[in-house]
Amino acid sequence: IIGMTVTKVDNFSAWYQEVVIKAEMIEYYNEIAGFFILRPTSMFIWAEIRKWFQERIELMGVEETSFPMFLSAKSLEKEKDHVEGFAPELAWFTCPYLHSGDKDLEVPVAVRPTSEAVMYPYYSKWIRSHRDLPFRLNQWNSVVRWEAKQTTPFLRAREFLWQEGHTAHLTEELAGVEVLEILELYAGVYEQLLAVPVVRGRKTEKEKFAGGYYTTTVEGYIPSNGRGIQGGTSHCLGQNFSKMFDIKIEDPNPKDGEKAKHLHVWQNSWGLSTRVIGVMVMIHGDDKGLVLPPRIAKLQAIIIPVGINKNTSPEDKKKHYDDLQDIKDTLKKAGVRSDYDIRDGYTPGWKFSDWELKGVPLRLEYGPKDAAQKVISFARRDTGEKGTIDIASLSTEIPTLLEKIQSDMYIKAEASFRAHRINITNWEEVVPSLDAKNVVLIPHCLAEKCEDKIKDLTAGKADEQEGPAELKAPSMGMKSLCIPFEQPAGIEKGVTKCLNPECGALAEQWCMFGRSY
Numbered sequence: 174i175i176g177m178t179v180t181k182v183d184n185f186s187a188w189y190q191e192v193v194i195k196a197e198m199i200e201y202y203n204e205i206a207g208f209f210i211l212r213p214t215s216m217f218i219w220a221e222i223r224k225w226f227q228e229r230i231e232l233m234g235v236e237e238t239s240f241p242m243f244l245s246a247k248s249l250e251k252e253k254d255h256v257e258g259f260a261p262e263l264a265w266f267t268c269p270y271l272h273s274g275d276k277d278l279e280v281p282v283a284v285r286p287t288s289e290a291v292m293y294p295y296y297s298k299w300i301r302s303h304r305d306l307p308f309r310l311n312q313w314n315s316v317v318r319w320e321a322k323q324t325t326p327f328l329r330a331r332e333f334l335w336q337e338g339h340t341a342h343l344t345e346e347l348a349g350v351e352v353l354e355i356l357e358l359y360a361g362v363y364e365q366l367l368a369v370p371v372v373r374g375r376k377t378e379k380e381k382f383a384g385g386y387y388t389t390t391v392e393g394y395i396p397s398n399g400r401g402i403q404g405g406t407s408h409c410l411g412q413n414f415s416k417m418f419d420i421k422i423e424d425p426n427p428k429d430g431e432k433a434k435h436l437h438v439w440q441n442s443w444g445l446s447t448r449v450i451g452v453m454v455m456i457h458g459d460d461k462g463l464v465l466p467p468r469i470a471k472l473q474a475i476i477i478p479v480g481i482n483k484n485t486s487p488e489d490k491k492k493h494y495d496d497l498q499d500i501k502d503t504l505k506k507a508g509v510r511s512d513y514d515i516r517d518g519y520t521p522g523w524k525f526s527d528w529e530l531k532g533v534p535l536r537l538e539y540g541p542k543d544a545a546q547k548v549i550s551f552a553r554r555d556t557g558e559k560g561t562i563d564i565a566s567l568s569t570e571i572p573t574l575l576e577k578i579q580s581d582m583y584i585k586a587e588a589s590f591r592a593h594r595i596n597i598t599n600w601e602e603v604v605p606s607l608d609a610k611n612v613v614l615i616p617h618c619l620a621e622k623c624e625d626k627i628k629d630l631t632a633g634k635a636d637e638q639e640g641p642a643e644l645k646a647p648s649m650g651m652k653s654l655c656i657p658f659e660q661p662a663g664i665e666k667g668v669t670k671c672l673n674p675e676c677g678a679l680a681e682q683w684c685m686f687g688r689s690y
């Protein structure tokens with residue numbers, strides 16, 4: 174059968190793998206583990222995201238660039254402090270594995286896992302004066318990280334598409350403004366295009382990008398397993414990289430009489446990847462398959478003829494199918510991406526299931542009875558709600574209905590995330606809340622070692638789980654997801670304690686924790 178064989182609640186990870194395959198989004202690249210083929214449905218989504226984001230960063234003055242995909246050991250050497258932790262992920266080409274013809278490679282090169290080391294030697298060359306600031310480049314490319322953990326389509330792959338923005342500014346304040354502007358665009362990709370709610374916040378010292386100064390993030394939530402997921406990060410790098418790579422300008426305001434000094438620029442870098450597609454699939458998908466938010470659906474409405482069978486005369490059938498073309502043309506003029514399915518040898522019911530599997534937001538059914546009444550029947554993919562629309566008002570009703578589907582999908586997901594974000598002031602409630610598929614906000618001291626302790630304290634021991642032995646998987650401890658910009662009330666500076674019973678320090682802020690990807 175072509176349909177789904179696994180339910181979302183029964184086996185979430187098997188359900189997810191089946192959806193992305195059967196909805197024709199992904200094909201496993203069987204030559205090498207951890208690599209996936211993105212098929213047109215997925216690439217359409219990524220192209221819509223790129224259009225939306227590219228238009229907005231251009232308005233900010235960001236220019237596009239393209240740098241080589243290989244980096245040398247020498248340039249990586251400059252970042253050695255924080256890249257050592259990443260070393261296992263680096264994909265090196267060393268002799269004799271990469272050679273053109275019989276010539277061996279002069280020096281080992283690595284495929285970029287991110288492009289700081291590739292780009293910043295040239296930032297050092299190009300950025301000389303404050304007149305060169307703000308300096309803003311972005312590239313759309315793919316990066317390779319040889320993940321050791323189990324890979325999964327979109328969420329964790331050894332190569333993925335992303336954009337990486339790299340900017341330079343005169344001051345910390347100017348850099349800080351851009352960090353938040355970009356973060357808000359990331360939130361917009363999720364909330365405006367993917368109908369996915371995200372919490373905006375700052376990463377703790379433990380979870381931030383080690384090479385940077387601070388990291389801001391948009392955090393998602395997967396209702397099916399209650400896990401948090403990092404959705405996109407916008408880092409302020411401070412002057413760390415400009416000192417490593419010697420990116421400096423002449424001081425624009427030298428004190429009179431003093432020799433002109435050099436100032437290291439303040440940098441940001443920000444990235445959003447095709448992981449966003451996986452998050453959308455996981456949140457909106459159901460047991461019939463993919464459910465696409467209309468704004469990013471390659472096909473927004475599918476028109477299916479009904480009531481046509483072997484008794485229908487050839488001229489009636491032709492007339493009926495001509496109507497389908499008219500409807501499609503009307504919808505095209507109204508900006509709706511639609512098609513009709515006149516495949517012979519398949520029943521309407523079969524076609525309904527096929528297009529539901531592929532996540533098409535709206536089904537339109539059109540039969541001789543509908544034609545007689547000059548109406549068309551619809552069925553919403555997200556709620557299953559059915560109804561009829563006058564053919565005469567298609568060009569206004571259908572766009573309106575698609576926008577309603579888009580906003581209803583967001584509202585539903587936002588309510589679900591909000592209901593599973595629990596503020597906790599009693600430590601005993603933490604693990605039960607996690608087990609009930611929540612993420613938690615707790616008063617926290619924000620210290621790295623306290624986070625390590627919390628991870629241990631909240632990791633379920635296998636023997637503590639009830640149920641048959643073979644199902645006893647030690648449940649993972651909770652990690653910090655972000656320090657939400659939107660802080661609840663209730664922390665009295667100098668009074669409220671960190672919620673970790675073994676910490677004892679004062680709480681600095683509410684910090685969101687959860688089991689996570």
Ligand SMILES: O=C1CCCN[C@@H]1CCCn1cnc2cc(F)c(Cl)cc2c1=O
Nearest residue numbers: 256259262263286287337382442443444
């Ligand atoms: O997250 C972003 C947004 C876009 C530009 N880059 C930053 C930081 C990337 C961190 N990071 C992430 N993963 C890495 C993996 C590696 F193998 C090596 Cl050598 C380095 C890194 C690494 O620096």
Ligand SMILES: [Mg+2]
Nearest residue numbers: 259262318320
């Ligand atoms: Mg990583």
